[in-house]
Amino acid sequence: MADLEKNRPQAEEPAPPKVKARKLKDFSDGTRATRITLNVVSVVCAVILWLVLSSSSSLNTFLASPAQVWEALQEEIASNGRYFKDLSISLQRVMIGFGTGFICAIPVAFLMGWYPKVRNLLEPWIQFLRTIPPLAMIPLVILAAGLTEKAKYIIIFIASFLVVVVTVYQGIRQVDLTLVKAAYTFGARDMNLFLDVMVPEAFPYILVGARLAVASSLTTLIAAEMTGTIYGLGARIQLAQQYMNTSVVLLGIITIGVIGYILDKILLLLEARLTRWK
Amino acid sequence: MAKKLIEISHVNKTYRDKTRGDTVALDDVSLDIFENEFVCVVGPSGCGKTTLLNIIAGLERFDSGSVSMNGAPVVGPGPDRGVIFQQYALFPWMTVKKNIEYGMKYKKVRRPAGEIDPKTNAPREKTEYTKLTKEEKRALSEKYIKMVNLQGFENAYPKQLSGGMKQRVAIARGYAVAPDVLLMDEPFGALDAQTRAQLQEDLLVTWQEEKKTCFFITHDVEEAVLLATKIVIMSARPGKVMEIVDVNLPYPRNQATKLLPEFVEMKNRIWNTVYQMYLEVRK
Numbered sequence: 001m002a003d004l005e006k007n008r009p010q011a012e013e014p015a016p017p018k019v020k021a022r023k024l025k026d027f028s029d030g031t032r033a034t035r036i037t038l039n040v041v042s043v044v045c046a047v048i049l050w051l052v053l054s055s056s057s058s059l060n061t062f063l064a065s066p067a068q069v070w071e072a073l074q075e076e077i078a079s080n081g082r083y084f085k086d087l088s089i090s091l092q093r094v095m096i097g098f099g100t101g102f103i104c105a106i107p108v109a110f111l112m113g114w115y116p117k118v119r120n121l122l123e124p125w126i127q128f129l130r131t132i133p134p135l136a137m138i139p140l141v142i143l144a145a146g147l148t149e150k151a152k153y154i155i156i157f158i159a160s161f162l163v164v165v166v167t168v169y170q171g172i173r174q175v176d177l178t179l180v181k182a183a184y185t186f187g188a189r190d191m192n193l194f195l196d197v198m199v200p201e202a203f204p205y206i207l208v209g210a211r212l213a214v215a216s217s218l219t220t221l222i223a224a225e226m227t228g229t230i231y232g233l234g235a236r237i238q239l240a241q242q243y244m245n246t247s248v249v250l251l252g253i254i255t256i257g258v259i260g261y262i263l264d265k266i267l268l269l270l271e272a273r274l275t276r277w278k
Numbered sequence: 279m280a281k282k283l284i285e286i287s288h289v290n291k292t293y294r295d296k297t298r299g300d301t302v303a304l305d306d307v308s309l310d311i312f313e314n315e316f317v318c319v320v321g322p323s324g325c326g327k328t329t330l331l332n333i334i335a336g337l338e339r340f341d342s343g344s345v346s347m348n349g350a351p352v353v354g355p356g357p358d359r360g361v362i363f364q365q366y367a368l369f370p371w372m373t374v375k376k377n378i379e380y381g382m383k384y385k386k387v388r389r390p391a392g393e394i395d396p397k398t399n400a401p402r403e404k405t406e407y408t409k410l411t412k413e414e415k416r417a418l419s420e421k422y423i424k425m426v427n428l429q430g431f432e433n434a435y436p437k438q439l440s441g442g443m444k445q446r447v448a449i450a451r452g453y454a455v456a457p458d459v460l461l462m463d464e465p466f467g468a469l470d471a472q473t474r475a476q477l478q479e480d481l482l483v484t485w486q487e488e489k490k491t492c493f494f495i496t497h498d499v500e501e502a503v504l505l506a507t508k509i510v511i512m513s514a515r516p517g518k519v520m521e522i523v524d525v526n527l528p529y530p531r532n533q534a535t536k537l538l539p540e541f542v543e544m545k546n547r548i549w550n551t552v553y554q555m556y557l558e559v560r561k
């Protein structure tokens with residue numbers, strides 16, 4: 001045994017693995033200047049790509065060029081065409097549907113988060129309804145309310161209500177109980193507690209809920225406007241499609257994107273403003 | 279004879295847990311707290327100190343026995359008992375000043391008949407209890423911010439403060455509410471030695487000024503002897519009151535008091551009692 005050990009050829013000591021010196025990654029968001037430059041570059045590249053694609057003969061049958069879309073917009077502005085009526089009607093539907101859904105959802109979410117009885121009564125329903133895409137309810141709502149404005153409000157209401165309830169309810173469950181107890185020792189009652197502790201504590205969740213609800217409202221809005229409606233961006237896109245008016249189709253789509261983007265930015269700004277203590 | 283403020287008699291508390299089995303946290307605990315006392319509670323970890331404090335605060339239910347404050351049974355939390363939580367419990371969305379003023383938001387104070395009512399500028403017809411005005415709250419918060427040496431940080435948010443500063447805000451808030459008794463759960467537990475010594479001195483000065491009744495939990499026997507007029511030693515599993523020691527060290531007390539032979543002698547005696555219990559629990 002010992003012999004064997006002795007006779008084994010002496011292995012050379014391997015060199016320790018090389019450790020490459022590595023610079024720490026920059027975790028910041030970059031300077032304002034580089035951020036804006038990159039954003040602008042990104043937009044310019046996208047427009048160039050759009051230009052190139054829309055000039056290819058196989059794509060230009062349905063893809064209008066940027067110039068055509070711009071022209072269509074100019075035309076609408078010059079003739080005071082129906083574009084603005086569609087836009088304002090769609091916005092009105094989103095605002096009313098989303099607004100009422102949001103306002104009704106907050107107290108329901110608070111009651112569910114705070115009172116176990118309410119939670120156990122409502123939770124199965126909320127969870128069940130949440131899994132149904134609001135689009136699936138459009139036919140039912142139309143049967144109930146007809147092809148009216150009310151039907152659109154109801155559908156958007158349902159879409160945003162459910163999203164906000166579920167999100168804000170999560171927020172309430174996360175509230176720091178020590179703060180609740182502290183407020184109690186200062187003499188706060190349940191009603192005070194909601195405004196003093198729950199709303200600020202759940203505030204980030206309320207904003208996330210609002211952003212998700214805006215996205216969901218827009219989806220539902222367009223789908224609702226595509227069934228038996230004359231006005232609204234969704235109806236306009238569909239009409240333009242029937243007339244093969246590709247530039248108006250694209251104008252409508254881009255408008256919807258811009259609305260969603262602006263609403264989201266407003267909510268983000270609000271968040272930055274109101275949660276500076278974070 | 280001082281007035282009896284809190285009466286705890288034969289309180290039992292068991293935490294029930296199906297998987298882990300039941301834990302007897304308090305076993306027949308009786309304790310009286312008189313006005314102007316500074317009661318320190320020491321005892322091994324897990325002996326039920328926090329449970330006892332929460333029961334007095336009305337933040338925890340108990341199985342049997344009775345707890346009363348000013349003669350009325352304790353059924354829930356109330357502004358007559360201020361709590362200074364170990365985790366500070368500052369509202370992160372409020373500045374230092376707002377945190378302190380929030381403590382006084384629902385407090386009502388007695389306005390005797392004849393006093394000028396600032397709203398009507400006429401003397402009050404009868405004695406009333408009303409909320410504090412904005413100016414009163416501001417004045418009080420300024421006073422206590424000064425007391426805990428936080429001038430210049432009135433408009434800072436809790437996240438901008440160090441642990442010791444947060445604790446000082448919590449203490450200022452506790453005092454500003456002016457409850458009949460202050461309940462403190464290891465308020466200096468998470469602090470470094472220097473900050474701790476500083477806050478102990480602040481607390482001593484404040485207590486010597488206001489003689490505010492305090493119920494103070496600590497695991498540091500030296501701290502207990504320095505601050506207390508009465509020390510409650512609790513034993514573990516089940517949590518019982520083992521011994522109550524009166525601390526008759528002279529005032530004014532400060533860090534130098536720790537060098538007095540009586541201080542050292544008392545500290546060692548209590549420390550040994552607690553350590554013996556610790557060894558017994560380990561067995």
Ligand SMILES: Nc1ncnc2c1ncn2[C@@H]1O[C@H](COP(=O)(O)OP(=O)(O)OP(=O)(O)O)[C@@H](O)[C@H]1O
Pocket residue numbers: 293294295301302303322323324325326327328329330497
């Ligand atoms: N919510 C709870 N559920 C179940 N058991 C609990 C609960 N809170 C405390 N206990 C148990 O009750 C006993 C007393 O706990 P308590 O927190 O009052 O101790 P303590 O004296 O404050 O300890 P420490 O000095 O470590 O803070 C412990 O054995 C603990 O395990």
Ligand SMILES: [Mg+2]
Pocket residue numbers: 327328329
């Ligand atoms: Mg404890």
